[in-house]
Amino acid sequence: MTVAASQADARVAALRAGDERAFAQLVDAHTAGMRRLALSIVRNAAVADEVVQEAWLGVLRGLERFESRASLKTWIFRIVANTAKTRAERESRSVPFSTFESEAAEDEPSVDPSRFRNPRFPGGWARFPEPWEKLEATETRDVIAAAIEALPPAQRLVISLRDVEGWPPDEVCNVLELSESNQRVLLHRARSKVRAALERHLEGA
Amino acid sequence: MSTTELTCQELVELVTEYLEDVLTPEDRARFDRHLALCPGCVTYVDQFRETISLTGALREDDVAPTARDELLAQFRHWKRDGA
Numbered sequence: 640m641t642v643a644a645s646q647a648d649a650r651v652a653a654l655r656a657g658d659e660r661a662f663a664q665l666v667d668a669h670t671a672g673m674r675r676l677a678l679s680i681v682r683n684a685a686v687a688d689e690v691v692q693e694a695w696l697g698v699l700r701g702l703e704r705f706e707s708r709a710s711l712k713t714w715i716f717r718i719v720a721n722t723a724k725t726r727a728e729r730e731s732r733s734v735p736f737s738t739f740e741s742e743a744a745e746d747e748p749s750v751d752p753s754r755f756r757n758p759r760f761p762g763g764w765a766r767f768p769e770p771w772e773k774l775e776a777t778e779t780r781d782v783i784a785a786a787i788e789a790l791p792p793a794q795r796l797v798i799s800l801r802d803v804e805g806w807p808p809d810e811v812c813n814v815l816e817l818s819e820s821n822q823r824v825l826l827h828r829a830r831s832k833v834r835a836a837l838e839r840h841l842e843g844a
Numbered sequence: 845m846s847t848t849e850l851t852c853q854e855l856v857e858l859v860t861e862y863l864e865d866v867l868t869p870e871d872r873a874r875f876d877r878h879l880a881l882c883p884g885c886v887t888y889v890d891q892f893r894e895t896i897s898l899t900g901a902l903r904e905d906d907v908a909p910t911a912r913d914e915l916l917a918q919f920r921h922w923k924r925d926g927a
Contacts, residue, residue: 657923659916666915688911695915699922748857750888755853762851767884771891776901783899802899808864827860834895 647711654702666695669712673719676814679799680723682788690726694719709813716814727792742793742828743821749831771841779837786836790829797822798829850878855885859892 653661673694677687697718705714757763787795787803796815800806812822850858855878861867862875879886 657919659919659923662919663912663916666912670912670915692911692915696918699919748853749859750853750856752853755851757852760851762853764852764882764884768887768891770887771894774894774898776898779898780902783895783902787899787902798899802896803902805900805903823860823864823866827857830860830892830895830899831856833899834891837895837898838891 648707650711651702651705651707665711665715669715673716675804676716676719676800677723679796679804680720681727686726686730687723690719690723693726694722697722713810713813716810717816720814739793739815739817739821739825742791743824747828749827750835768838769842771837774837774841779840782836782840783833786833787829790832794825794829794832797825798833801826802830850874852878852882852885852888855879855882856888859889862889863893863896 650661650665654665670691673691674687677690677694678684681687681690694715698715701714701718705711709717754765755762757765787798790798797811797817800811800815801808808819808822811817812819815822817825855875858867858871858875862872865872867875879889
């Protein structure tokens with residue numbers, strides 16, 4: 640067993656024994672991250688807070704069954720993701736989250752195919768993209784936020800975790816129970832659309 | 845994938861794989877060869893990188909976790925009642 644796994648086991652044992660300090664440490668270490676994850680899924684601060692509360696209850700209830708094959712953090716974040724998805728599907732008008740695979744399977748070009756109608760080089764740029772001037776984050780913020788908001792749910796969630804929150808790819812895969820390749824496809828679609836939105840904004844300005 | 849050179853239209857589909865360094869060595873080499881000859885795709889990849897970095901600026905500061913005391917109370921309750 641690795642050192643990390645045996646430390647996790649010791650922590651889980653302390654929690655099971657009702658050690659409040661161990662629980663307080665866990666709450667302090669993860670509540671903020673859990674809230675961000677919940678917010679990425681439910682898109683509403685009050686609902687995200689409720690999801691976090693509900694997820695903590697799920698953690699307490701599930702503690703007896705926890706097996707240390709997954710890390711404690713991954714396990715907790717999966718409970719958050721599942722709680723939040725259930726909430727999002729129950730109350731919103733949005734498409735259900737069961738669409739991870741189907742969203743990844745759809746074939747969508749990253750760039751409008753009409754941009755590649757080059758008479759001399761098939762599949763080449765008809766006109767090169769214009770280099771961007773140095774952009775300030777303050778001026779692009781609203782454009783990017785709106786572009787992310789408009790994405791299908793799975794793409795929106797993956798780009799929020801990867802590029803807004805800065806999660807590493809394996810963590811996104813583990814918590815959302817996504818394959819690496821689907822994770823990458825969803826991320827690429829999302830990034831391509833955000834880039835296109837910035838381009839439209841800059842050329843329109 | 846074939847051994848022919850990439851078109852611009854093919855390259856734009858591979859940028860995330862390129863940046864995450866998961867292309868096969870052959871595909872990575874084709875990608876680099878294309879970039880060496882195509883200023884349009886160099887601009888595109890720059891814009892893609894810029895997009896990723898600007899997206900990172902959307903991260904907001906954490907709000908103070910208000911529910912800590914409530915959670916600890918729940919924990920005590922759970923411990924007492926086993927519920």
